[in-house]
Amino acid sequence: MFTASHHAAWRHVLSLSRLREGENVIVLGAQAGRNQYKSIAVQVARELGGEPAYLEVENPNRLPKSAIPALRSADLLIDLSHAHDPLIRQLGQDGVRTLTVLEPPEILERMLPQQSDKARVDSAQKCIKAARKMRVTSAAGTDFEVALGELKGNSQYGFADDPGHWDQWPGAFVTTYSNDGSAQGQVVIDEGDILFPQKEYVRSPIKLLIEDGYIKAIEGGVDAKLLKATLESYNNPEVFAVSHLGWGLSRNCRWDALSYYNKQDVEGQDGRGFYGNFLFSTGPNLSGGGSRRAPLHLDIPLMGCSTFLDGVPMVVDGVVIPEDQRV
Ligand code: FE
16 A cells, blocks of 8 residues: 555656556566556556556566557556666557656655756757767766767656656656767776676776777776676677766655665665766667667766766756756
8 A cells, every 4th residue: 555645646647658548558567576556556547547558578678479469559558667678669569658656655756756857858859969079077087978969868757748758767867879889988887886797885996998989998996897807798799889878867866775775675866867977878779870780788877077068067966957957
């Protein structure tokens, strides 16, 4: 049973997701998952006039043929499983809105999205689309540059309102993909920065030396050795590629949140969406329209960085600069 405030939060987010009278809603769960929101998602979707059904599959990364007609019938897919089957992207191309919900209830409520978050994220994405160069620096030693313009970015703001939009409640941030082979320089993952999916705070700085779009060397202490071992274990050069890049615009994130949870109980949107972070990542670029597949994707939010687009500051020392992106 959830509290009245949690119920109100679901109503708020499904309303922001423009759930309309008569729409088909599929709530997707995984057999081995906790699926803690299956009842409340169905209940609130019904209260708002939708036609909800709960669908549970064995493996959400390989959706069975029998589930496809139901998923295709959805106007809004509420994904409690974080499905990575390619069908999800295809559903988006066909106009299905997807809202992924994974975080524990108190994080969903603390980071409750607002309509105004979308406007701030849209402003940031507009800047990214117009830019041809992104440069990121930090006092810890990051000095990194990429060319932009060939691939597209993704915006997240915590609700799935527009046809085909994929989002996750909660989290507001913008990302883009660099032109293939263009990333150059070094990224220093400093003490206290976060590694996903490891869900670990870094305890000793890791220096990534990047040439022509790929990490060529990893230097540092124990954390660097662990990261290097992880990447090398795949025997696949594409896991060393630079993936999406961007910055966080969420209100009410807590950088320390991850330290209070067991790993299986938390997803990490506090770190990914943290206001003024630099979100670096590695691996694939499929969702930017590129062709690179990789068996591993790391999200690495960094604190205290400065991010510039064609020389114009978006974030300086972790502070968001453009007026229309600020809280
Ligand atoms: Fe990512």
